Amino acid sequence: MTGHHTLRQTEEAVGERLGGLNLDFEAMWAVSNIYRASSAIRNHLEQTVLRDTGLTWTGFVVMWVVWIWGESETRHVAAEAGISKATLTGVVRTLESYRHLRRTQHPTDRRRVMLALTPTGERLMRELFPEFNRQEAFVVKELDGERRRELAASLRAILEHLERS
Amino acid sequence: MTGHHTLRQTEEAVGERLGGLNLDFEAMWAVSNIYRASSAIRNHLEQTVLRDTGLTWTGFVVMWVVWIWGESETRHVAAEAGISKATLTGVVRTLESYRHLRRTQHPTDRRRVMLALTPTGERLMRELFPEFNRQEAFVVKELDGERRRELAASLRAILEHLERS
């Protein structure tokens, strides 16, 4: 699970290797730590909450989006889940085979496909999500409320900036 | 690229849908924003820096690790890059076919495989990385130095906490 090197050792190695170059190290560490943290968190949640559910990470995220928003068009779900439409097609096929999700008709546009949870899927999310949130809380346990809000706000600023560009 | 909903709309929908439950919303937004930001940043860097290089994101990360650390054993590279050994096998095969990377023998243990950049790979990283770093700086442009450091520090705390557990 944990790598051979600590984060501090990596930072030292980078300093030695790139010390001569004119780089923005603060940006570098902010960005690379976002990526590292994201991977580590995803791994943690997969190993704890999702381990025995038969759901993949992406499958869970898709279920979550449909749960929060209710019956939705596929393109919204794909955008919200952060995956492409093409990927969603495959994921939905898997979730449909588990009877967690069903595809329904758009009321007026016959090209579009809507997604909705089945009663089974609804029950699954109702059972799973509290545990998921407990593990989310575990992940940020070392940060007090103020730092959690600050973290979320900084990330939101990055997201909004990238969306605008 | 940008979803149909804004982050704020999502937060409202979650509030309506989950308002009744006893959840840690601050943890939830911190964690989900880490994941969203990570995806958005990876997309941005793929579209800008990596677009015309023939490198995938993971390929670049593997190259980066070998570049920083020098000749390394595969298991270290996999851990540092955040991928499994099995995945690394495939990625290395690709990078080897591009002549960016080569596999060498471990001095004493014949099971182990070492990875090193070729001169071509070395030159590629030297050319690519400054541009990569420029785009990293663009990503965090909206955050001042203090908030960048604070962001990196909070993420480091999360990473160290997860590593310990």
Place this chain on the structure above:
DNA sequence: CAGCCTTTGTTAGGAACCGTACGATCCGGT
């Protein structure tokens, strides 16, 4: 030095993932 346990990287199979191309459908102008 023989037997067993551990550790190594690879392979195999399946899901996720993307860009691209496509057929189906919708819509605006005529």
Place this chain on the structure above:
DNA sequence: ACCGGATCGTACGGTTCCTAACAAAGGCTG
């Protein structure tokens, strides 16, 4: 009504990514 362009979800091909099973090599204990 029709025809052009825009938009929809899906099929396809290729890569990434994982887990599980594996063979090869090392290391330990007797």
